[in-house]
Amino acid sequence: MRAYYFDNLPGDQRLPHESASQAAVSISTLNSIKVEFWNIPLQGHEEKLNAVAKERGYRNRDVITISKEGLGDEYETKLKAFYKEHIHEDEEIRYIMDGGGFFDVREAPTDEWIRIAVSAGDLLVLPAGIYHRFSVDERNMTRTTRLFKDEPKWSAIYRSDESDTNPHRIEYLNSITAAA
Template structure:
């Protein structure tokens, strides 16, 4: 995984949008906003490592989702727009990339800058509950991902606005990063 500040220029969301010159983001910065990432190569035996992460974090369910034109058909572009609209979740979002790649953008608080996380096969990413973020595939137009869940598989977004700013999970997240600073 590669982390860097998003250039905020208009254009295709599936492009890298890296600043010129690039502004890399170090692991300590990600840690300060509670984003975790590591690599588990997609090789025989990766399931055991993924199972260990799931057990450690009390995840009981998982599914595999393929975001591609072939997999989603006519809904592809609409789904991408929904994933790319800035939102929070009330649970942490944990994703393991099996194939393809994409970009998770997370808001750095308190600056409100976008940090872009370029992910590809083998990357495992944990995005905390309450952080503003969004997702898009890259130019390959394919991401096959294992999603881990504490309970039943679901994807429930709360889009940015007054409701999300007042959400208890958002407030708790902001308190947690202030306490860590």
Template sequence: MHAYYFDNLPGDQRAPHHGEELADIAILDKLGVLHWQIPVSTNGQYPEIDAIAKERDYKNRDVITITKEGLGELYESKIKMFYEEHMHEDEEIRYILDGSGYFDVREHPSDTWIRIAVSAGDLIVLPAGIYHRFTLDERNVIQAMRLFKDEPKWTPYNRDATTDTNPHRQHYLEVISVN
């Protein structure tokens, strides 16, 4: 995992858009973003992921693969949808098994984007209520294990006045203001 400020220049969202380096990765910690580097298993066993899942009460998981070939005609619309700024009322947990991409998170209170480059072996947890977006990188392939506290669901709430007052967003802001 590698994090830096997004440059906000026009261009393909899948390009690196590498701005200024984060001086301190503790910024992600302050935003509540958790991250680990866990080597991808060659035998399909994931004891470290299992331990984290148990500790954090993740009961379900699945694997998703996103490729241009796999999504066919839906590829461009899906990539645009993932890249809409949104939040969830649940944590977003992804363990990257193959490929690579970017999670962009909003720094608070500056509202600047921090780009987090993820690749195989990265486990990232975005807290409920954080504004974020996702895109593949220029390789156009990622395979990720998704972990869930309860039944798998992925409900995005695109940023607007309503999401700014969402109780999960408000709770997130309270938690990070204490950090």
């Protein structure tokens, strides 16, 4: 995992969007916005992933492959949906098993994009209520285990005045303010 401030330049979302002048983002900065990260090597990952799932109360999981081959004509449409800024009312927990991509998260209170590059072995937890988006990287493929506290679902609430007042968004903002 590598985190840095997104350069905000136009261009393909699958490119790194990292410039030499952009500062790296520390683990402590990610922790301050409630983003958590582990690296769990693929070899023997099931035992460690199960331990994290038990500790955090994740009862369900599935595996999703995002690729042109797997999604066919829906590939570009799905990428656009994943890349549109949104929140969830649940944590987003992803363990990358193959390929890679970028999770962009909004730093609060600055509202700057932090880009988190993930690849095989990375486990990322985004809190409910954080604005974020996702893109595969130039490999155009990721195979990911998604963990869920309840039934598997992916319900995006796209950024709007309404999402800004969503109770999960308010709770998230209060949690980072209280921790500061």
